Structures are given as C-alpha cells and as structure tokens.
Amino acid sequence: MTLRLHAVSFAYQGAAPVLDNADLTIEPGEFLLIKGPSGAGKSTLLRLLCRLELPVSGDLSLDGIPFEKIAPTNLRRRIALIQQTPTLLEGSIRGNLLLPYEFKANADLPPPDEQTLRNALNGFLLQSIPLDQNASELSVGQAQRICLLRTLLLSPGILLMDEPTSALDPDSAGIVLQAAREQNEKGATVILVSHAEQPPPGITGTITLANGKAERT
Amino acid sequence: MMSPITDIGPLQLALCLLFTIIAGAASMAHGLGLGRDLFIGTVRTFAQLFLMGYVLKFVFRLDMAAPVIGLFLIMVGAATHIIRGRVGQKDISVVLPTFAAMFISYFAMSVMVTGVIVGADPWWKPQYFIPLAGMIVGNAMTAVAISLERLFSDLKAHRNEVEMRLALGATPAEASRRFVADAIRAGMIPSINSLMGVGIVFLPGMMTGQILAGADPMVSIRYQIMVMLMLVASVALGSVIVVRLVRNRCFGKAQELLVR
Numbered sequence: 001m002t003l004r005l006h007a008v009s010f011a012y013q014g015a016a017p018v019l020d021n022a023d024l025t026i027e028p029g030e031f032l033l034i035k036g037p038s039g040a041g042k043s044t045l046l047r048l049l050c051r052l053e054l055p056v057s058g059d060l061s062l063d064g065i066p067f068e069k070i071a072p073t074n075l076r077r078r079i080a081l082i083q084q085t086p087t088l089l090e091g092s093i094r095g096n097l098l099l100p101y102e103f104k105a106n107a108d109l110p111p112p113d114e115q116t117l118r119n120a121l122n123g124f125l126l127q128s129i130p131l132d133q134n135a136s137e138l139s140v141g142q143a144q145r146i147c148l149l150r151t152l153l154l155s156p157g158i159l160l161m162d163e164p165t166s167a168l169d170p171d172s173a174g175i176v177l178q179a180a181r182e183q184n185e186k187g188a189t190v191i192l193v194s195h196a197e198q199p200p201p202g203i204t205g206t207i208t209l210a211n212g213k214a215e216r217t
Numbered sequence: 218m219m220s221p222i223t224d225i226g227p228l229q230l231a232l233c234l235l236f237t238i239i240a241g242a243a244s245m246a247h248g249l250g251l252g253r254d255l256f257i258g259t260v261r262t263f264a265q266l267f268l269m270g271y272v273l274k275f276v277f278r279l280d281m282a283a284p285v286i287g288l289f290l291i292m293v294g295a296a297t298h299i300i301r302g303r304v305g306q307k308d309i310s311v312v313l314p315t316f317a318a319m320f321i322s323y324f325a326m327s328v329m330v331t332g333v334i335v336g337a338d339p340w341w342k343p344q345y346f347i348p349l350a351g352m353i354v355g356n357a358m359t360a361v362a363i364s365l366e367r368l369f370s371d372l373k374a375h376r377n378e379v380e381m382r383l384a385l386g387a388t389p390a391e392a393s394r395r396f397v398a399d400a401i402r403a404g405m406i407p408s409i410n411s412l413m414g415v416g417i418v419f420l421p422g423m424m425t426g427q428i429l430a431g432a433d434p435m436v437s438i439r440y441q442i443m444v445m446l447m448l449v450a451s452v453a454l455g456s457v458i459v460v461r462l463v464r465n466r467c468f469g470k471a472q473e474l475l476v477r
Contacts, residue, residue, distance in 0.1 A: 013308075051471040052380055072472040077386045087381040100385040151385070 001028050001063055001157045008058030010044055018044045020212025031184040031202055034193045036209035042193040046160040050081045073105035080156035084163045086143040088135040096135050097150050112153055120149050125175055141172025148176055158189040166195060222430045282341045289350050293320045296358035303362045306369040309475060314462035315361060322454045323353050330447050356408060356448045357455035364404030364456040365463060371396040372467055372476040379474050389468035397464050404456035408449050415445055
C-alpha cells in the first residue's frame with residue numbers, strides 16, 4: 001500500500017502551522033523513522049495518516065485513492081496507530097485483546113481463539129501472564145506490548161508507532177522494536193516516531209520534519 | 218372544597234424584605250461580600266415574578282392556544298440559553314440540538330400530561346399547560362446541562378481511550394458509548410434521588426402550593442405523583458436525545474474526535 005501526501009498543510013487552532021505544503025510518498029514495505037525537533041509535527045503526521053486529524057489543505061491518498069473516499073473505520077484498520085501512552089481498559093487482558101472484535105467494522109474478522117492469544121503473548125515474552133489477569137496490574141512496558149499485540153492481531157498493512165518505547169524499560173523497548181521489525185519483514189509498512197539516540201535496527205529510511213516540510217534523509 | 222387563599226398585601230410583602238436584611242447582615246458580619254448580589258437578586262426576584270404574574274394573567278385572560286405555545290417556546294429558548302452558558306465547551310455548538318430536542322419532546326410530553334392524564338379541555342388550557350410544561354423544562358434544563366458537562370469533560374479527559382478505540386476500527390458511537398451512558402446517568406440521578414426522598418425528606422413546591430391554596434392534600438399528592446413520574450421521564454428523554462445529538466457533533470467528518 002502506497003501512502004502519498006500532496007501539498008499537505010496542518011495547524012492546530014490558533015498556532016503556527018506544523019506542516020506547510022508538505023509532500024511525501026511512502027512505498028509499501030518501508031520501515032521509516034521520523035525524526036525532528038519536538039513540536040515539528042512528528043505525532044501530527046502519524047495522526048494525519050490515520051485521520052485522527054484532518055489537514056487544513058492538501059490531499060492524502062492510499063494506493064491512489066483519496067482518504068475521503070475510504071470509510072474511516074476501514075482506513076484505520078489498514079493503517080493502525082500505536083499510541084505513545086498504552087491505553088488498556090479496566091478488565092482482563094483477554095477482554096482487552098478481544099476489544100476490536102466488538103466493533104461493527106471488524107465483524108468479518110473471526111476473534112482469535114485462546115491458543116492464538118497464548119501464542120501471541122509468548123511471542124512478546126509475556127508467557128508468565130495469565131489472560132485473566134486484570135490489565136491494570138501490568139507495568140507500562142507490558143501494557144505497551146499488549147497494545148501492540150492487540151493491533152497486530154488485526155494484521156494492518158501499515159503500522160504507525162508514536163514513540164512507542166519512550167516510557168519503556170530497555171527490555172520491553174527491545175521487544176517492541178523487534179516486533180515492529182518482524183512485522184516489516186512480513187511485508188507491512190512501519191512508520192516509527194522515536195527520540196532514541198540509536199536508530200532502531202532494520203529501518204530502511206528516515207524522514208526529517210523541519211520548518212513544515214518532510215525531507216527524506 | 219377550595220377555601221380562598223389568604224392574600225399577601227403590599228405591606229406584608231414589604232415586610233418580607235426583612236428576610237433579605239437578615240441575609241445581608243450575615244454577609245456583612247462575615248465579610249462575605251454578597252451584599253451586592255443579594256440586593257440585585259432581590260430586585261430581580263420582585264421584577265421577574267411580577268412580570269411573569271402579569272404575563273400569566275394576560276395569557277389566562279386571552280385563553281388562546283397561540284400565546285400558550287409562544288410562552289412554551291420562550292421557556293425552551295431560555296433553558297437552551299442557560300444550558301449553553303453552563304457548558305464549558307464553546308467550539309461545539311449545543312444550541313440547535315438542545316433546542317430542537319427539548320421543544321419537540323417536551324411539547325409532546327406536556328400535551329400528553331395536560332390533555333390525556335389531567336384531561337384538561339382544551340389540552341393547552343393555560344392554567345394547566347404553562348405550570349406543568351414549566352416544571353418539565355425547568356427540571357430537564359438542569360439535567361441536560363449536567364449531562365452535557367459530563368459528556369464534554371469525559372471525552373476530554375479520556376481522549377486517549379476514545380482515540381484508541383477509533384484506531385482499532387470503532388465508530389464514534391462505539392468509541393464513546395461508555396461516556397454517553399455515564400453522561401445520561403449523571404443527568405438522571407438527581408430526579409431518581411428525588412423519587413426516593415419525596416414526602417419524607419421534602420415536600421415538593423407544587424404540592425405545597427396547592428395545599429396553601431386550600432386543595433385537599435389527597436388531590437395534591439396525586440398531582441405530585443404525576444409530576445414526579447413525568448419529570449423522571451422528561452429528564453431521561455431530554456438527556457438521552459440531547460446527549461446523543463451532541464455526541465455526533467463531537468466527531469468530525471472523518472470520525473475524528475473534535476473535543477480537546
């Protein structure tokens with residue numbers, strides 16, 4: 001899936017523009033790191049890509065189809081966002097992992113069975129955690145892994161990750177980045193915002209945001 | 218049956234100003250700085266109620282449907298204005314959904330109460346329609362304001378949660394279901410609480426008024442039961458419709474959350 005931004009401008013109400021006539025093309029299967037000073041619009045770019053924000057002007061498209069022509073629920077299933085702060089609901093880990101299957105737009109997806117969920121937890125080194133455990137008892141690092149897992153079970157073609165490791169211990173951060181890389185190797189596009197000194201292993205390119213423009217470097 | 222109510226003459230009414238003076242003295246003794254508000258409040262009470270008295274007298278004398286409905290429109294308009302003032306979220310307009318929902322549902326409700334339950338003939342008989350509709354709108358106003366405040370503050374405080382659901386494929390209704398239910402509940406709780414306390418903790422104003430006016434207490438309690446149940450229903454109806462309509466306005470055309 002090719003993502004394209006054409007002459008996209010964005011500003012928060014009453015603030016200076018974050019993006020100013022920005023152009024960008026993201027090819028299928030890329031693993032991109034977005035860099036830039038704070039306030040440069042890194043998170044905003046991700047939010048524009050999954051339509052949690054709308055541009056003031058300009059067009060975004062997926063495989064040549066303008067975003068406006070794609071149902072938002074459908075678009076967000078294909079272009080999934082991992083938030084900076086992991087958000088889990090009160091209740092069991094199982095309930096949290098199965099949450100997306102309660103939504104109408106996901107009615108065609110069969111909910112994963114118990115064994116699939118267990119295997120998924122094992123793959124994220126969460127094998128010691130029972131599915132019945134209350135999600136509020138998890139550490140931030142564990143919660144972020146559950147959030148990523150929940151999204152990956154939906155097999156999105158494009159994964160947007162907004163500083164997913166900023167609040168994580170090194171072990172958890174390593175697992176999350178490794179999972180992103182594996183997802184990319186399986187064919188998904190991964191776009192990662194990160195402040196880490198070291199670029200994560202496996203990235204295929206970098207986008208630097210500055211002065212409202214997106215430059216490939 | 219009805220014994221004529223003892224009138225309060227101008228002199229007695231003037232004597233009531235003593236009550237204001239007592240409150241003013243309390244303010245002065247403790248340096249509360251409420252004197253000015255107390256003065257303005259007293260003047261407004263006199264002015265607004267006398268004005269309402271004359272308007273009601275006039276409408277009762279006309280005995281026509283149009284002025285009764287006109288007065289109802291003004292009540293709903295004023296309630297909408299007050300709700301708008303109380304709701305902190307100014308970038309999402311609540312005026313149109315609030316006005317339309319309250320007007321349509323409370324008009325139907327008032328007609329049912331006066332025309333069917335009380336059996337007033339015609340259904341718009343001002344002596345019945347205006348006070349009953351006024352109670353409905355007044356109670357609903359408080360409930361709707363509480364509900365909307367709760368909806369906006371919850372959506373703002375739980376923005377991450379709403380967007381998490383959206384990002385996983387939820388529609389706005391699915392993403393906000395919990396907060397919509399909490400908002401409606403918050404609006405309904407006071408009127409349900411008053412169902413519990415009525416007759417034990419307090420005697421409602423309407424019933425007290427009827428008794429003062431010489432009505433048989435058994436007649437006034439029946440009216441009061443009708444009013445209490447009518448108010449619970451109207452509060453529920455108002456909160457549900459207004460919150461759902463306003464919820465739709467909290468999301469943009471890409472189903473993105475607009476409340477910040």
